[in-house]
Amino acid sequence: MGSADEYFVDLEALDTVGRKLNGVLRSMEETKSKAGHSTYLPEGTLGTGFREERELREAHDAMKTFMDDEILKKLADLVDDLSRKTAKTRDAYHDREYDASNALNPGGK
DSSP: OOOTTOOOOOHHHHHHHHHHHHHHHHHHHHHHHHHHHHOOOOTTTTOSSOHHHHHHHHHHHHHHHHIIIIIIHHHHHHHHHHHHHHHHHHHHHHHHHHHHHHHHSTTOO
C-alpha cells in the first residue's frame, strides 16, 4: 500500500453494507406486517364463558404491542440509522477520494 499514514476505504464494501441493511429493514417490515395481521385473537377463539380466555387475549394483545413498540420499532430505527450513517460515510469518503484525485490531477488530464 504505502506508508503507515495511508488508508484505504473499500467503497464497494460500504455499498454492500448499505444494501444489506436496507434488505434487513424491508424483511423486518414484512415480518411486522404479517405478525400484526396474522396473530389476531378475536373474542371466543380460545373458548367462551371463562375468565382466563379474556386474560389470555389481553396478555396476547399487550405482548404484541410490546413487541411492536419496544422491540421491532426500536430495532428498525437502529437498522435505519445504521443504514443512513453508512450511506453518509460512504458519500463522504467518495467525495474525499474525488477531491484527492482532482488535487493530483488539476486539469483533469
